[in-house]
Amino acid sequence: MASAPILIQMKNTTIYQNLVWVLCLAKCYDQPVVNPSPYDIWLDERLATGVDPTWLRDFSLYAATTICGLLGAELLKANPDASKTQIARHRLALLSGFEVLRNGEGAFREALARLAARADGPLDEAGKAFGNLFDRLSRDLLFDEAFAPFRQILRECILSHWPYAVGDTLLGERVNERRLHSVVTAARETGVWDAVLDAILTDAGAFSPDDPRARSRKTFIAKDYASILTEIPTWVGPGEMLAAMGTTKAAFASLLAGGLLVPRTRAPKVIARRRPLPRPGRGGPCADTCRPASQHQAKTAPYDR
Incomplete structure (x- = not known):
């Protein structure tokens, strides 16, 4: 192989001379001649002059180049090319990450959202979606302040796609407010079977x-449905309603047919679908609503058979 510099347009500076010497000792300096990529030219210019017209100018060179490589490697997983050498794949990862990050925070957020959307399996969590980018930022780079802005942006993306609960720790910070629920997490909190919920x-x-999503990935904004989630475990079926109203099945059926009793849900196979009424002469709610939510399972057999 022809001996060629890593960057064709390198300046003759001490830092480059030292780098070349280290690479020679490591026996990885002999590589095919390649044209410098936009990433190479950006890195060369920043090292030589300190000039950086991209969004990355606000970050240390170490943080910027590291995130370029980590992000680019995850983006390339969608279309892996096994024919390329390890060095070629690394160069392509750096370029791919740089092409995103040079365009600013918005482009970074969009790239993260694409990675999150790819992880659509029922058990896919943030670690699966963001791979080594998540692993590095949550472990060995967790307390490095140079990476704090990148951690925060990734954290916001994760909280916008996965249902983290209050008290969970994500990228070194405690979650203080639940943003999303999934069917599974909401079922766990309410004590209602996930299929019914x-x-x-x-x-x-x-x-x-x-x-078509799996119930663990069917997410919704928690605060938008907080009231109904609180209410569901207190719903009662026709037996409790008859007792509370002190009426007969025939009279109850007439009220249903006349549309005078509107259920809280019309979802099929849910018996307990109505708000409780006070029992005659007792002034309190139906006894069935006194159960803890963890003991009150929504009934699933049709009641109007």
Whole structure:
């Protein structure tokens, strides 16, 4: 192989001379001649003059080049090229990450959102979506202040796509507010079976009826449905309603047919679908609503058979 400098347009500075000497000792200096990429030219100019017209000018060179490589490597996983050498793949990763980050914070956020969207499996978490980028920022770079802005942007992306609970720790910070619920996390908190809760939330407009996502990935804004999640474990079925109203099944059926009793949900196979009424002469709610949420499972057999 022909001996060629890493950057064709290198300036004759001490830092480059030292770098070349180290590479020679490591026996990795002999490489095919390549044209400098936009990343190479940017790095060369910044090292030589300190000039940086990109968004990365606000970051240390160490942080900027590290994030370029980490982000680029994850982006390239969508279209891996096994024919390229390890060095060629690394150069391409640096270029791919740089082409995103040079355009600013918005471009970085968009790239992270694309990575998050690719991780659509039922068990895919942030570590799967962001790979080594997440691992490095959550471990050995966790307390490096040079990477704090990148950590914060990644953290915001994760909280916008995965249902972290209050008290969870994400990238070194405690989660103080739940932003998202999934069907699974909401079912766990309410004590309602996830299949039943999925149907109720779909009827309430949280999801489209043909949403193909797994229940662990079907997420919704927690505060938008907080009231219904609080209410669901207190719903009662026809037996409790009859007792509370002191009426007969025939009279109750007439009220249903006349549309005078409107259920809280029209999701199929949910028996307990109505708010409780006070029992006659007791002035309190139906006894069934006194159960803890963890003990109150939404009933799933049709009651109007």
